[in-house]
Amino acid sequence: MPIERSARLREVRSWDDHFLFSVDAPAVGKEARPGQFVMVKVGEGAFPLLRRPLGVHDAGPEGFELFFRVAGQGTALLARRKPGDLLDVIGPLGKGFTAGRGLAGRTAFLVGGGRGIAPLYFLARALTGVGARPVVFYGGRTAADVPLRDKFAAAGFELHLSTDDGSLGFAGFVTSLVERELGRAEPAMVYACGPDPMMKALAAITARRGLPSELSLESVMGCGIGACWGCVHRIKGGTGDGWVKICEEGPVFPGERVLWP
Amino acid sequence: MPIERSARLREVRSWDDHFLFSVDAPAVGKEARPGQFVMVKVGEGAFPLLRRPLGVHDAGPEGFELFFRVAGQGTALLARRKPGDLLDVIGPLGKGFTAGRGLAGRTAFLVGGGRGIAPLYFLARALTGVGARPVVFYGGRTAADVPLRDKFAAAGFELHLSTDDGSLGFAGFVTSLVERELGRAEPAMVYACGPDPMMKALAAITARRGLPSELSLESVMGCGIGACWGCVHRIKGGTGDGWVKICEEGPVFPGERVLWP
Amino acid sequence: MAVTAKTVDLTADLGFLKLRNPVLTASGTFGYGLEFGPYLDLEKLGGIVVKGLYYGPREGNPPPRLVETPSGLINAIGLQGIGVEAFAAKVLPELRRIDTAVVVNVCGADDDEYAAVVEFLDGQEGIAAYELNISCPNVKKEGACPALSPRTTFDLVKRLKAASRRPLITKLSPNVTSIVEIALAAEEAGTDAVALVNTFLALAVDLETRRPKLGNVYGGLSGPAIKPIALRMVHQVASRLKAPVIGMGGIMTGADALEFMMAGAAAVEVGTASFVDPDAAVRVADEMARWCESHGIAAVRDVVGTLKTS
Amino acid sequence: MAVTAKTVDLTADLGFLKLRNPVLTASGTFGYGLEFGPYLDLEKLGGIVVKGLYYGPREGNPPPRLVETPSGLINAIGLQGIGVEAFAAKVLPELRRIDTAVVVNVCGADDDEYAAVVEFLDGQEGIAAYELNISCPNVKKEGACPALSPRTTFDLVKRLKAASRRPLITKLSPNVTSIVEIALAAEEAGTDAVALVNTFLALAVDLETRRPKLGNVYGGLSGPAIKPIALRMVHQVASRLKAPVIGMGGIMTGADALEFMMAGAAAVEVGTASFVDPDAAVRVADEMARWCESHGIAAVRDVVGTLKTS
Numbered sequence A, B: 001m002p003i004e005r006s007a008r009l010r011e012v013r014s015w016d017d018h019f020l021f022s023v024d025a026p027a028v029g030k031e032a033r034p035g036q037f038v039m040v041k042v043g044e045g046a047f048p049l050l051r052r053p054l055g056v057h058d059a060g061p062e063g064f065e066l067f068f069r070v071a072g073q074g075t076a077l078l079a080r081r082k083p084g085d086l087l088d089v090i091g092p093l094g095k096g097f098t099a100g101r102g103l104a105g106r107t108a109f110l111v112g113g114g115r116g117i118a119p120l121y122f123l124a125r126a127l128t129g130v131g132a133r134p135v136v137f138y139g140g141r142t143a144a145d146v147p148l149r150d151k152f153a154a155a156g157f158e159l160h161l162s163t164d165d166g167s168l169g170f171a172g173f174v175t176s177l178v179e180r181e182l183g184r185a186e187p188a189m190v191y192a193c194g195p196d197p198m199m200k201a202l203a204a205i206t207a208r209r210g211l212p213s214e215l216s217l218e219s220v221m222g223c224g225i226g227a228c229w230g231c232v233h234r235i236k237g238g239t240g241d242g243w244v245k246i247c248e249e250g251p252v253f254p255g256e257r258v259l260w261p
Numbered sequence C, D: 001m002a003v004t005a006k007t008v009d010l011t012a013d014l015g016f017l018k019l020r021n022p023v024l025t026a027s028g029t030f031g032y033g034l035e036f037g038p039y040l041d042l043e044k045l046g047g048i049v050v051k052g053l054y055y056g057p058r059e060g061n062p063p064p065r066l067v068e069t070p071s072g073l074i075n076a077i078g079l080q081g082i083g084v085e086a087f088a089a090k091v092l093p094e095l096r097r098i099d100t101a102v103v104v105n106v107c108g109a110d111d112d113e114y115a116a117v118v119e120f121l122d123g124q125e126g127i128a129a130y131e132l133n134i135s136c137p138n139v140k141k142e143g144a145c146p147a148l149s150p151r152t153t154f155d156l157v158k159r160l161k162a163a164s165r166r167p168l169i170t171k172l173s174p175n176v177t178s179i180v181e182i183a184l185a186a187e188e189a190g191t192d193a194v195a196l197v198n199t200f201l202a203l204a205v206d207l208e209t210r211r212p213k214l215g216n217v218y219g220g221l222s223g224p225a226i227k228p229i230a231l232r233m234v235h236q237v238a239s240r241l242k243a244p245v246i247g248m249g250g251i252m253t254g255a256d257a258l259e260f261m262m263a264g265a266a267a268v269e270v271g272t273a274s275f276v277d278p279d280a281a282v283r284v285a286d287e288m289a290r291w292c293e294s295h296g297i298a299a300v301r302d303v304v305g306t307l308k309t310s
């Protein structure tokens, strides 16, 4: 988990308020595993004060990719960066998804809600790498919230789209779409990243069917390295008496261990 | 003194840490008089908090020019702006130099130290306009501190250069150069803008010879519009019991009225 | 009928004073008001709190008087000003022509001077209320001022309340262990409202000269940096007092102002923001109206004290 | 021989403790120390002040526990932690292998728990001193803590001083009217040093939910936003106390740290900065050395208390 103070931003793609950054950072790229994240300095100087956590969207020997949606001041500043700019990132951090050989020849569902799709591309590639069959569910409020659909399709992953307003794909929550597909296929694992309500619903669905799941949680993060205890979530059987540090023991947890308020 | 929230930065020239901005802002440009200044938002958002005061380097119906040297965080941020960017400026503010018809046919000395040269270009043009003969003295620590020499020369103003280290023009303080020239010519007015020590010395020189002078003072400024009382200097016969607001009654004052610590 | 920015009722009621909207300009950050004529419509303000006034003119502190800090500003102006007599002669007549509430920020080197200022101003027309500045950190040594003790606060407010024909707003200092205790003392002494916070006693150092960056050594910190502390204090005081609370400290936007109102402020003052944008106070009021519109809130006063803490 | 960054004497002497350099890591912002192993050389630190410890493990507060503000951070962690026994069993042995001063930040729900923690730790090796956290705003209601009163400060420090075999550093709260009064009480009670400041009690509001942004309602404000106030308090306390002062509050750079030392701090702690840059504390020490070099200062301790205020 090096501190990469001058990672060159190689390429920027954008769709409205969604941005895809390709970053040159071999040290980070080589180490990164699906589900891990990086802490990025979004501003220049001390404003804003804290780094922002962003999931590793993809990674390789030369560097990594980020996919983010402008959520506020920090991501808005980050979105202003241009190719050639230098980024200050720490990572890869946290424990990622388990995408082991055990899944070879089997199907896995990858469920992404909105910006939560970010870490699932890297995961889908890794699963293909171990001979598993990733089926991607990608949902948003409206068509503009699912800009990566072409990228996933082009990569040849089975892709199911949903929008709450029906402007694209299945009309309704992505979790309902998942439930429908669960009738047809029985995945060996369900991976998910998205807003808490989606994760909660999905945890319930997988629990009901006794399906193993891995959920990537979010929280405001002060440090990303386990030092501030600011990013806790209730996790069964974790350390820290119930409040477990997402940045250190997560952000990915088995669905059955995640407790919801 | 309008608030011009989106003045387009038309052109940027730079020499190391000196920058010349040409800004489209008819409302400001039309009103501006030599010696007045503008308050510029240097950052984006609330960082840094305060605007920075910058003298009007030149002005016309279409807008105005700024010439500044990077002195710290704020000017460093401003220096990053690119042509096409929008600036948020208030001005023109303050009372400028008197460059009236009374000077027609007569000589005026314009003495600029370092960045203090900024307001003197506009003044020199105005003086020529009323038929006066501006003689410009432009000094700095070293050659790199007097980047506008070509601009003044090209405009046809009589120009005397000095550097403390002798790397360009007269070797020594610009005030010594002025004293030398005072032996030869007797100006009807001495205008000056520069660091306090230079202004103080010049005030003494002109006083000794009974020459009228106008000095443009500097101070940290909170508002630039007379509201915070943060920019005061001791001025004889001003309002405010000795501590006079530079932004409102200045920044230009007759040399004999300026009191030095 | 749907709420629109135009139809939102922005009026604020302090009991003793009805305001067009809850946004006043904070003392010392808006001059005597008239300076801002060129930049905004003074009649769109909830009110103007003028710069602190002693009885006579005052020199103020030696410069430098200002230093910027991260998201903050330290000032040590030292209440330079023209005094009440010049104010009544030169400024007040102008202000009277403007249809907006004028509040005078009253200062004094001792209790008698506070009383003298109030007595003199009581003889003048066109003043809506007095804001007692018992909390300026820039005049006595190390920020000493009446607002640091419940006793001195009580005594001074009691005396001035008895003397004054106008409502009193007591302006509190944040440089205390329990601002609630001070606020309660002011209320017990009969203040009609409290305003908080004044600035935080602060220091900035120039490494090269090894001297303080301010001529007065210490100064008062204001701006966004202090907002979270000011908001906490307003919430504490508003939860305990019956008297209305006027909140301030780092308000730059309508959202900031609404946070203070949710925390319990019946009105707010905009200070340092007016230096950055001379029209900030009016913008803040406009942004409030638009927020109410987008949230279907017909009267901004319905927001006051609605923060849920359980 | 000319001063170079390498030859600058950075050692700091607290009397009871000699430090490699004046930069310690502030409690609660550096975990138990080991978390930072991957990011900096722990043996380049002046010392490590570990996260606050109660006797037993603690749950801490419900999330959200952090909110960023302009140039600041509000936290309401609530001292979640493993307790001293687990600390002694799992962490201390690791820390003993590192050649750096380890200071334990001691917490307690009441005086007896503070005493129990000290008693237990007195039985452990590899601890240089105790920092008494009598100033955490995040555990009791509205920030209540011993450091808010000279009396409770005096009583607690006196009792712990008598009980402890190690030097005591009393950590003070900035949420007081006179921090000098509290510091003097701690000194009179026998503290070996004081550390200031802890965080400022603060509130952040979420307009949309109308709830506080922190699960604990109030939290503690840290970071550059508070530096000017912290610096003022350090200057006030250092001018009055004989005991050494450890200064902190918003230190991000070597220049910031040197300002605290000029104001009278014998050493400093770096807190929030370690979240932004895990190696911040070592960078701060390096920047100090370079500043001394460029100013021909052979020993950084010669800077302490050199601020000229007249």
Ligand SMILES: Cc1cc2nc3c(=O)[nH]c(=O)nc-3n(C[C@H](O)[C@H](O)[C@H](O)COP(=O)(O)OP(=O)(O)OC[C@H]3O[C@@H](n4cnc5c(N)ncnc54)[C@H](O)[C@@H]3O)c2cc1C
Residues within 6 Å of the ligand: A037, A052, A053, A054, A055, A056, A067, A068, A069, A070, A071, A072, A073, A074, A075, A076, A115, A118, A119, A217, A218, A219, A220, A221, A251
């Ligand atoms: C492990 C992890 C991985 C993430 N990966 C991605 C990603 O790949 N792409 C992406 O677009 N976003 C991702 N996020 C969310 C991202 O960190 C936040 O959107 C970002 O920090 C918001 O910062 P801001 O300054 O733009 O908004 P702010 O102004 O700071 O906040 C805007 C809103 O977002 C909330 N928020 C702030 N910080 C976080 C946070 N860390 N997590 C969740 N909500 C937050 C605030 O409470 C507020 O409601 C991730 C978060 C975590 C914890």
Ligand SMILES: Cc1cc2nc3c(=O)[nH]c(=O)nc-3n(C[C@H](O)[C@H](O)[C@H](O)COP(=O)(O)OP(=O)(O)OC[C@H]3O[C@@H](n4cnc5c(N)ncnc54)[C@H](O)[C@@H]3O)c2cc1C
Residues within 6 Å of the ligand: B037, B052, B053, B054, B055, B056, B067, B068, B069, B070, B071, B072, B073, B074, B075, B076, B115, B118, B119, B217, B218, B219, B220, B221, B251
């Ligand atoms: C009326 C007026 C006109 C000016 N015109 C010009 C101009 O045309 N070109 C130009 O380059 N500069 C000009 N200045 C100076 C300019 O305003 C400062 O250099 C600038 O504000 C520094 O801001 P900063 O954030 O870069 O530096 P900071 O980090 O704010 O300060 C850097 C150093 O400059 C000092 N400083 C800060 N503000 C001021 C100030 N307002 N005046 C003097 N010193 C200050 C600080 O004390 C510090 O020592 C003018 C100043 C005034 C008052």
Ligand SMILES: Cc1cc2nc3c(=O)[nH]c(=O)nc-3n(C[C@H](O)[C@H](O)[C@H](O)COP(=O)(O)O)c2cc1C
Residues within 6 Å of the ligand: B228, C026, C027, C028, C029, C051, C052, C053, C073, C075, C077, C079, C105, C133, C136, C171, C197, C198, C199, C221, C222, C223, C224, C226, C248, C249, C250, C251, C269, C270, C271, C272, C273
């Ligand atoms: C330059 C300056 C001058 C001030 N003068 C006064 C004053 O005369 N009387 C007073 O009660 N408060 C004075 N204050 C305090 C403000 O009224 C206000 O309480 C404080 O600045 C916090 O609000 P803000 O963060 O919005 O500026 C002054 C503040 C500043 C920055």
Ligand SMILES: Cc1cc2nc3c(=O)[nH]c(=O)nc-3n(C[C@H](O)[C@H](O)[C@H](O)COP(=O)(O)O)c2cc1C
Residues within 6 Å of the ligand: A228, D026, D027, D028, D029, D051, D052, D053, D073, D075, D077, D079, D105, D133, D136, D171, D197, D198, D199, D221, D222, D223, D224, D226, D248, D249, D250, D251, D269, D270, D271, D272, D273
């Ligand atoms: C997340 C967090 C946790 C903290 N925990 C403790 C603690 O356990 N004990 C303590 O004495 N101070 C604690 N503090 C206060 C810091 O040690 C320090 O006093 C304060 O943050 C000011 O320094 P800074 O501005 O450099 O962060 C904590 C601060 C933060 C931000």
Ligand code: FES
Residues within 6 Å of the ligand: A220, A221, A222, A223, A224, A225, A226, A227, A228, A229, A230, A231, A232, A245, A246, A247, A248
């Ligand atoms: S973000 Fe600091 S501990 Fe997780």
Ligand code: FES
Residues within 6 Å of the ligand: B220, B221, B222, B223, B224, B225, B226, B227, B228, B229, B230, B231, B232, B245, B246, B247, B248
């Ligand atoms: S800068 Fe505010 S009064 Fe001059």
